[in-house]
Amino acid sequence: MAVAGVQAGEWLGLVVATVAALVLAAVATVAWWRQRKHGSRLHRSLDAATTALDTMRSRDQLTGLLTRAEFETLLDDVALGCDRDGTAAALLYIGLDNFRTINDGYGHRVGDEVLRQAARRLSDAVGEQPVVARIGGDEFALVVPAGPGGAAPVAEQVLATLQRPFTVEDMSLQLPASVGIALYPEHASRPLWVAHATLAMRTVKHGGGGGYTPYHPAMAADQREAAQLLQDLRQAIAGRQLSLLYQPKLDARSMQVTAAEALLRWEHPRRGLVSPAVFIPLAERYGLINALGRWVIDEACRQAAIWRQQGLRMRIAINVSGHQMRQDDLVDHIEAALRRHGIPPGRFTCEITESVAMEDTAQTQRAFERLRRAGLHVSIDDFGTGHSSLALLRRLPAAELKIDRAFVTDLATSAHARSIAQAVVQMARTLGLRVVAEGVETEAQRDLLLAMGCDELQGYLFAKPMNATALALWAQEEPTPERPAFRSSLFALTRPDTDTP
Ligand code: C2E
Ligand code: MG
Numbered sequence: 001m002a003v004a005g006v007q008a009g010e011w012l013g014l015v016v017a018t019v020a021a022l023v024l025a026a027v028a029t030v031a032w033w034r035q036r037k038h039g040s041r042l043h044r045s046l047d048a049a050t051t052a053l054d055t056m057r058s059r060d061q062l063t064g065l066l067t068r069a070e071f072e073t074l075l076d077d078v079a080l081g082c083d084r085d086g087t088a089a090a091l092l093y094i095g096l097d098n099f100r101t102i103n104d105g106y107g108h109r110v111g112d113e114v115l116r117q118a119a120r121r122l123s124d125a126v127g128e129q130p131v132v133a134r135i136g137g138d139e140f141a142l143v144v145p146a147g148p149g150g151a152a153p154v155a156e157q158v159l160a161t162l163q164r165p166f167t168v169e170d171m172s173l174q175l176p177a178s179v180g181i182a183l184y185p186e187h188a189s190r191p192l193w194v195a196h197a198t199l200a201m202r203t204v205k206h207g208g209g210g211g212y213t214p215y216h217p218a219m220a221a222d223q224r225e226a227a228q229l230l231q232d233l234r235q236a237i238a239g240r241q242l243s244l245l246y247q248p249k250l251d252a253r254s255m256q257v258t259a260a261e262a263l264l265r266w267e268h269p270r271r272g273l274v275s276p277a278v279f280i281p282l283a284e285r286y287g288l289i290n291a292l293g294r295w296v297i298d299e300a301c302r303q304a305a306i307w308r309q310q311g312l313r314m315r316i317a318i319n320v321s322g323h324q325m326r327q328d329d330l331v332d333h334i335e336a337a338l339r340r341h342g343i344p345p346g347r348f349t350c351e352i353t354e355s356v357a358m359e360d361t362a363q364t365q366r367a368f369e370r371l372r373r374a375g376l377h378v379s380i381d382d383f384g385t386g387h388s389s390l391a392l393l394r395r396l397p398a399a400e401l402k403i404d405r406a407f408v409t410d411l412a413t414s415a416h417a418r419s420i421a422q423a424v425v426q427m428a429r430t431l432g433l434r435v436v437a438e439g440v441e442t443e444a445q446r447d448l449l450l451a452m453g454c455d456e457l458q459g460y461l462f463a464k465p466m467n468a469t470a471l472a473l474w475a476q477e478e479p480t481p482e483r484p485a486f487r488s489s490l491f492a493l494t495r496p497d498t499d500t501p
């Protein structure tokens, strides 16, 4: 029995142990199963949280634009694409000028709304793709493929879209912007791409803002100097430091004066005379050219009216920059000035350089159409230096081509320059345009141009640019073989049809 008792006890122990093991196993299985179920739920919710976090990280909370981190990743891809395909891309770095005054003056709610509206406008300006980022408080960036004309048209579009006032809580708030452009790979390696666009943007800001500029290697050093010159240029108009000189154009056969071209001069209080070759590009780059251009239009019309009263009824010509051509109100402004001073539109010439005239952008071509409709006289300046499309040239409402001075200078010494000048004259004939040769300095050049059939001549041989009073005196001198007959009475008599365009 004892054996049987032990055996029975062992059996009992075995049974209890087995049951306990089974219960433990069951509990463990349930626990494992529960944990597994919970784990996959956890996994799922972790996934969702990560995605949400990713979106949050890649999208700016206020504007819904890309964040800096996501934008940097995008730039990596864009740069790789450019390397692979041999293409170029433009990064535009945009800073709202004086944004702090909005935050300080109207509070952050209004400031936030302005940023949201600015973000929407920027996105609309470059289409649907997520290429616009908010980099910091009031700074944005976008990347676009760089076209043959660089990124200037995009920059202008950006400035135009931000120029419209922002309407917040019945308030109309105006906020100019500064845009810096860096092209990849031309202006920067990938690591310096954003930095160079930022530097360009800062250069615009230091110059007073409200404009755009592409990056330039000398920018860091130039920044101070250019900013100072730009500040001075802003004051030049109000400070009466600007003036116009006039250089006559002469009919090649009769040697009578047909027009006076207005050339802008800046008498800087400390630097002396600053060449337009220096300050016009600066004004173009930093959005000052419109103010300068308007002053030139008004002043040239005012002077033309005085000359008309004195009996000098030649055309007046001004130089129109590419930036001006892209302004919607250029022709309105010219027409208003002409009306104010009683100048017929056909007596007013707009000289537009060939490179600008050949821009096949909608804005430039629209400006040409408006010039045509207004009956203004259009001249293509510096012809021969750009890349003309004959098809486009035929469509332009131009009446005159000016052969670039470089070809005229080399006429006597270079057969190549002669054949270019000759080809320009022939082409102009075919298109029914008058040809003007500029920069004529010697009699040899004059004779060659006459033989080629040039219609008008302009250059130091006949007259240097001079002020309005000097031109009027010059006009009254006795004519010589080189000195044109320009006296008011003679001029008025021989050109009775001067007022017809
Ligand atoms: P442009 O319109 O082609 O003007 C001709 C330039 O050649 C003028 O230089 C003129 O003074 C110079 N020139 C004329 N005849 C001779 C000559 O026989 N020999 C030499 N060596 N030079 C001669 P300037 O006045 O320094 O103007 C340079 C450029 O600046 C102009 O070239 C024009 O593109 C621009 N510019 C001048 N005024 C204005 C303006 O009011 N608005 C704009 N947008 N551009 C202007
Ligand atoms: Mg000119």
Ligand code: MG
Pocket (backbone or CB within 6 Å): 381, 382, 402, 404, 405, 438
């Ligand atoms: Mg020229």
